[in-house]
Amino acid sequence: MKKIAKLSEIKVGEIKPFDFDGEKIIIINCGKEIVALSGICPHADAPLEEGYLDKECSTIECPWHNNIFDLSNGDSIEGPSYEGLTKFDVKIIDDQIYIGLK
Numbered sequence: 001m002k003k004i005a006k007l008s009e010i011k012v013g014e015i016k017p018f019d020f021d022g023e024k025i026i027i028i029n030c031g032k033e034i035v036a037l038s039g040i041c042p043h044a045d046a047p048l049e050e051g052y053l054d055k056e057c058s059t060i061e062c063p064w065h066n067n068i069f070d071l072s073n074g075d076s077i078e079g080p081s082y083e084g085l086t087k088f089d090v091k092i093i094d095d096q097i098y099i100g101l102k
C-alpha cells in the first residue's frame with residue numbers, strides 16, 4: 001500500500017484529488033468511511049472531485065452529464081457510462097491514509 005494523504009487534510013463530506021502511481025484518484029471522507037476511487041469519469045473525462053455526493057454518502061454524481069457511481073464498489077448505477085470506477089483499498093494508520101489496489 002502507498003501513503004497518499006493525511007486524514008486530517010480531508011474534511012467530512014469532502015472529495016479531494018490525489019496522484020496514485022501517475023493515475024488521478026479521488027479520496028472521499030464519508031465520516032464513518034474513507035473511499036478511494038479513480039478520479040476521472042469514464043464517460044468523457046470529467047474531474048470527479050467536482051462531483052456531488054448524495055446525503056448518505058453512498059453515491060457520487062459526475063458534474064458534467066450526471067452519471068451516478070456506487071461508492072461501495074465503483075459501479076455505474078445510472079448512465080451515460082456503462083463503465084464504472086476503480087475502487088481502491090484504503091487503510092488508515094494514525095492520521096495517514098494508505099491506498100492499494102484490490
Ligand code: FES
Pocket residue numbers: 041042043044045046062063064065066067079080081
Ligand atoms: S463526463 Fe461524466 S457523465 Fe459525462
